[in-house]
Amino acid sequence: MTADRIIDLRSDTVTKPTAGMRAAMAAADVGDDVFGDDPTVNRLEEMAAERVGKEAAMFVPSGTMGNLCALLAHTQPGDEVLLGSECHIYHYEVGGMARIGGLLAHPLPNREDGSIAPEDVRAAIRPQNIHSPRVTLLCLENTHNRCGGAALRVETTDALCAAAHEAGLRVHLDGARIFNASVALGVPVERLARGADSVMFCFSKGLGAPVGSILCGERDFIERARRFRKMLGGGMRQAGVLAAAAIYALEHHVGRLAEDHENAKLLAEGLRQFEAFLPNEPETNIVVAEVRRGTVEGWLRAFAEEGVLAVPFGPGRFRMVTHLDVSRADIEEALRRIGRAVHSVSTT
Ligand SMILES: Cc1ncc(COP(=O)(O)O)c(C=O)c1O
Known part of the structure; x- marks a missing residue:
């Protein structure tokens, strides 16, 4: 770390592939994956399904x-989908479920821990008659991004999946950061995802790969999803170079997520020392802070002038995310720089 290096805490998607990961990418055996011929993609898909x-x-x-392929493969146009009011699919996926899937989103209140009350799920399941849309899917998110990286407990997921399944709904789990949840809770990913019919997770976030996510589920569901991926323009050819990075990430970058979680705690504790900010108590790698004085835009500008990057995150809040490319020393340095920003804002 040099004194004036930018410390980029906007997201865990900003990581650059390590030398080891780049070597794995360069050495990847590849083929045309649309024909099912890429051995590295095939290996990654087997590994991920097993995990x-x-x-x-x-x-x-x-x-x-x-997520979109999952929603399309689980539903028919005109169906109603239950999801959390704060979830990524609802807020940040450009309304693809409505535009492309013809789906009706029914948001249910997300509690602070990222969960939804099972009674809200039961109450939202309409009696089926000629007037009502078919309610066919429940979506969950673990860890929960807008709920400050909260990790959903096994009991919570199980109870929600049971409520959905009893009424004949399927369950999709947006597990973009499910490995963070697994490490934070000390529970295998397989157990966290057990109740869900499908789970999506990302290699390009905490796991540090440059590109790529994966959708897992029953074989015939994945075959339907493959048609939708092709329709959406996501059929990739020699994708083994990317799959090799993802395999490397699964083999080398899971255990180290605990460091990111420690760094997020350190960052939140440091922010709490300034009365201008009220951060969450992060369980994983996401720190969300309320601004008690000044504006989010003003603070983000002041941080950026000191070489620390964060993003606005809903009214009166900003987000900072720890990741593979920031060390504990970087977080300590970020807090020193934030201290300078606070000092300069309060003296101008
Ligand atoms: C919870 C969650 N789901 C899905 C996504 C979408 O991932 P991508 O940016 O790869 O489209 C994100 C991205 O931040 C996320 O946080």
Whole structure:
């Protein structure tokens, strides 16, 4: 770390592939994956399916495409989908479920821990008659981004999946950061995903790969999803160079997520020392702070002038995310720089 290096805490998507990961990419055996011929993609899909305890998997360019393929493969146009009021699919995926899937989103209140009350799920399931849309899917998110990286407990997921399944709904789990949840809770990913019919997770976030996510589920569900991936323009050819990075990430970058979680705690504690900010108590790698004085835009500008980057995150809040490319020393340095920003804002 040099004194004037930018410390980029906007997201865990900003990581650059390590030398080891680049070497794995360069050495990847490849083929045309649309023909099913890429051995590295095939290996990644088998590995990922096994890790999450599902029959099959499909490599996709992004989490957004993985979620959309899942929604399309689980539903018919005109169906109603239950999801958390704060979830990524609802807020940040450009309304693809409505525009492309013809789906009706029914948001249910997300509690602070990222969960939804099972009674809210039960109450939202309409009696089926000629007037009502078919309610066919529940979406969950673990860890929960807008709920400050909260990790959903096994009991919570199980109770929600049971409520959905009793009424004949399927369950999709947006597990973009499910490995963070697994490390934070000390519970295998397979157990966290067990109740869900499908799970999507990302290699390009905390796991540090440059590109790629994966959708896992039953074999016939994945075959339907493959058609949707092709329709959305996500059929990739010699994608083994990307799959090799994802395999490397699964083999080398899971255990170290605990460091990111420690760094997020350190960052939140440091921010709490300034009365201008009220951060969450992060369970994983996401710090969300309320601004008690000044404006979010003003603070983000002051941080950027000191070489620390964060993003606005809803009214009166900003987000900072720890990741592979920031060390504990970087976080200590970021807090010193934030201290300078606070000092200069309060003296001008
Ligand atoms: C919870 C969650 N789901 C899905 C996504 C979408 O992933 P991508 O940016 O790869 O489309 C994100 C991205 O930040 C996310 O946080």
